[in-house]
Amino acid sequence: MANEKRAQKKEQIIYTAITMLEDRSYNDVRIEDIAQKMAVVKSNIFYYFPSKGNLYLHVLEKLHSELIERFILEFNQTSIKNALDFKRVIMKLTDIYIRDYLPLIKLSIDSTRIFSECRKEEILQYNKAVNALEDRLHSIILEKNTSFTRNEVFYIFEVQEHFLRGYYQDMIMNADYAIPDEGYVTWERLSLYEFRVTRMLRFFFDGILYEKNKNTLDK
Structure with missing residues (x-):
């Protein structure tokens, strides 16, 4: 029971940290802010x-896990007969990534800083967990689609x-017109960001x- 309560509390802290990233950057979210949001010391x-880095390493792993599970669900529900079908589903996944996982994109940009605040064994454990998730996704893709090799599938997600x-760092974080965060400005820059990425x-x-x-023709 004690372990279950501890796990639930950790999850609550992780999800609070995620929600605070929706309209802030990693640098702007302090442990004090998370504690205040949760009404704890x-x-x-x-x-x-x-440490803050350790917390956000867990946040990164949680978001990666949720994203990849979402990708796996999409692939399992989609018929992929050729390379064009594969292209369509990758574009759909990119839309999902932008629409629902901007906090993950933000944290990915700050991953070097997060890693610098963590112990080596923590980073190795994180990398092992994320690599296992990605390998599972790639294996499922290769089972449904023979148009690409494993290396090509890996490279496609790397480029994504x-x-x-x-583009997020260039257009969202560094754009002058992104400073006034009115509703229409947010929509404008996010829609332009999605257009450029896709x-x-x-x-x-x-x-x-x-x-x-x-x-193929050359052969």
Whole structure:
């Protein structure tokens, strides 16, 4: 019972930290802010997580886990007969990522800082957990789709993450017009962000498909 209560409390702290990232950056969220939101003292947070970095390492793992499970669900519910079907589902997953997982994109940008505040064994455990999730996703994709190799599937998701991080940092965090956070401004910059990410990802995919078709014809 005590272990169950402890696990529930840790989950509550993690989800509170996630909700506070919806309109703030990692640097702007303090442990004091999380404690105040939960109506507890700061030491109560540190009882479960020894540092801010450790807490947000758990947040990263939680968000990655939820995202990949969502991706797996989408793949299991989608018929993939060829490379174009695969492209369509990747684009759908990118929309889901942007719409529902902006806190994960924010934290991914600050991952180096988070890692610097954690112990080596904590980072190794995190990497092991996330790599296992990603390997599971890639295996499910390869079972349903033979158009791509495992390395190509890995690279596609790497490029997706690169675009999501890069354009977010460029357009959301550094754009002058992003400072006044009125509703219409938020919608404007998020819609422009999504447009740029999905456009570049489509170009990337089309380039892969072109090369595949060209290599097939050359043979």
